[in-house]
Amino acid sequence: MQTAFRLLLCGLLAIFAAACAPRPDIRVDLDRAPIELSAVPFFPQEQYQCGPAALAEVLQWTGIDVTPELLAPKMVIPAREGSLQIELLAQARAQGRVPFEVAGDLRTLQAELASGNPIIVLQNLAFAWRPFWHYAVVIGIDPGGRTVTLRSGRTYRHQVDWSVFQRTWTRAEHWAVVVLKPGELPATATAVSVAAAAAPFEQRGEADVTEALYRAAVARWPDEALFQLGVANSLYTLGRTDEAERTYRELIDAFPGDPVAYNNLAVLMAEAGRWQEAEDLIETALQIGGPMREEFLDTQRQIRCRGDCMTP
Numbered sequence: 001m002q003t004a005f006r007l008l009l010c011g012l013l014a015i016f017a018a019a020c021a022p023r024p025d026i027r028v029d030l031d032r033a034p035i036e037l038s039a040v041p042f043f044p045q046e047q048y049q050c051g052p053a054a055l056a057e058v059l060q061w062t063g064i065d066v067t068p069e070l071l072a073p074k075m076v077i078p079a080r081e082g083s084l085q086i087e088l089l090a091q092a093r094a095q096g097r098v099p100f101e102v103a104g105d106l107r108t109l110q111a112e113l114a115s116g117n118p119i120i121v122l123q124n125l126a127f128a129w130r131p132f133w134h135y136a137v138v139i140g141i142d143p144g145g146r147t148v149t150l151r152s153g154r155t156y157r158h159q160v161d162w163s164v165f166q167r168t169w170t171r172a173e174h175w176a177v178v179v180l181k182p183g184e185l186p187a188t189a190t191a192v193s194v195a196a197a198a199a200p201f202e203q204r205g206e207a208d209v210t211e212a213l214y215r216a217a218v219a220r221w222p223d224e225a226l227f228q229l230g231v232a233n234s235l236y237t238l239g240r241t242d243e244a245e246r247t248y249r250e251l252i253d254a255f256p257g258d259p260v261a262y263n264n265l266a267v268l269m270a271e272a273g274r275w276q277e278a279e280d281l282i283e284t285a286l287q288i289g290g291p292m293r294e295e296f297l298d299t300q301r302q303i304r305c306r307g308d309c310m311t312p
Contacts, residue, residue, distance in 0.1 A: 104174020
């Protein structure tokens, strides 16, 4: 059986997440005027449908014409009388949108709302020992009045003291998600949160989405080689190999100590039959070294047998 060449990136996401820059300090501005995204759609919640309703509201806000009734069969688990977070995130992706988990604090809500992003939150409206889980959409915050405004249940404009909101949110571990179009980033995004948002699309090979995500990330964090590598890999997957080659070479020029860029360009050269270039590039990757040395050795082995290695 022939062993395929493969690009490297996914394995780096976990390494990257373990060593990233801290989240920026975005403080609540108590003097700021109230913010309310009053045009966010509203779907009164039917039984067990707070998840589909909340997701439909933010999806419609981003331009997707969908209703809770269309989402519910794919999200609601009758035995659990509701939707799991993983199902909500999966459905956001299935609808062509990118969900970002964001930090669970009031300053994040304020910053995201100021950028025009409503936030889906999970609350426990009962007790830790007997939970009543509920999804709602934060659409407003009033620092002066110390209130949070939500689309919640059957209430179009549910305004609650933010200390009360905090208690119900804390019991759900401050889970919060912003859902955006590909190529848009949350106001409070970190490099780690973008890498985490991109990973499921990487795994499914949705290169049109990852290209848009990584290009937005490069614009915000031009010194992060991982995102430029992601752009190049996405171009390769989309079949735009000339652009991919150019992007890999630009990446090597900008980050000459990044061995993964050499490995991936070696793969591209090997697939084009440019074997000597491929051998020189993978040798450089091995000289630089790093935690993916075994993967580099596998690339070298395939190059030396011209991609026709046999597995046992």
